[in-house]
Amino acid sequence: xxxxxxxxxxxxxxxxxxxxxxxxxxxxxxxxxxxxxxxxxxxxxxxxxxxxxxxxxxxxxxxxxxxxxxxxxxxxxxxxxxxxxxxxxxxxxxxxxxxxxxxxxxxxxxxxxxxxxxxxxxxxxxxx
Numbered sequence: 681x682x683x684x685x686x687x688x689x690x691x692x693x694x695x696x697x698x699x700x701x702x703x704x705x706x707x708x709x710x711x712x713x714x715x716x717x718x719x720x721x722x723x724x725x726x727x728x729x730x731x732x733x734x735x736x737x738x739x740x741x742x743x744x745x746x747x748x749x750x751x752x753x754x755x756x757x758x759x760x761x762x763x764x765x766x767x768x769x770x771x772x773x774x775x776x777x778x779x780x781x782x783x784x785x786x787x788x789x790x791x792x793x794x795x796x797x798x799x800x801x802x803x804x805x806x807x808x
Contacts, residue, residue, distance in 0.1 A: 682712045684800040686793065690720035691729075691738040693808035700741060702806070707749050714800070715742075715753060716793045717785070720808060722760040725753065725785035743784030754788035755781070 683706055689695030699721075706713050717724055724739045746753050760766060760781070761774075767787050768779040781787065797803050 681801045682714070682799065684714045684716065684793075684796045684803045686797075686803060686805045687715065687717050687721040687724075688719035689806055689808035691724040693720075695806045695808045696721060696724065696738060699806035700738060700745070702804070704745060707745075713749075713751065714796045715751065716788070716796065717753070717755040718759055718793070719756075720763070722755045722763055722765050725755045725760065725782050726763075726765045726780050727782040728780045739782050739785070743782060746784060753785040754792055755785050756793075757787040757789060760787055 685699055685703055687696065687699045689699065703713050703715065723729070724742065726739070729737075729739070742753055745751065755765065757770070761770060765780050766774070766776060767781045770776075770779075770787065
């Protein structure tokens with residue numbers, strides 16, 4: 681089965697963690713999973729967040745899972761820019777001081793989400 685996970689929950693919300701564990705379980709069961717981070721979930725892709733030493737970093741966990749499974753981590757560009765998450769190209773274009781996007785993630789448009797949804801067997805939204 682081909683799943684699209686539309687993640688809208690911020691990384692500190694339970695829905696964000698449910699999305700991560702659901703994705704891991706679906707992959708382990710042999711399913712194909714495509715992801716899309718939207719709304720407050722784009723904060724997950726920010727590399728400048730600071731957490732206490734004993735707290736797991738959800739963005740890093742997603743990055744590791746993506747590498748292990750050959751997955752991409754697309755993040756809505758508009759939602760990301762509104763929340764201060766940007767890549768170097770957009771930082772230059774908008775004359776910002778620097779980028780803040782975790783290099784494991786990439787900015788994408790909603791057209792990509794639409795295409796993924798059109799080819800999916802199931803679309804699941806995980807909100808905060």
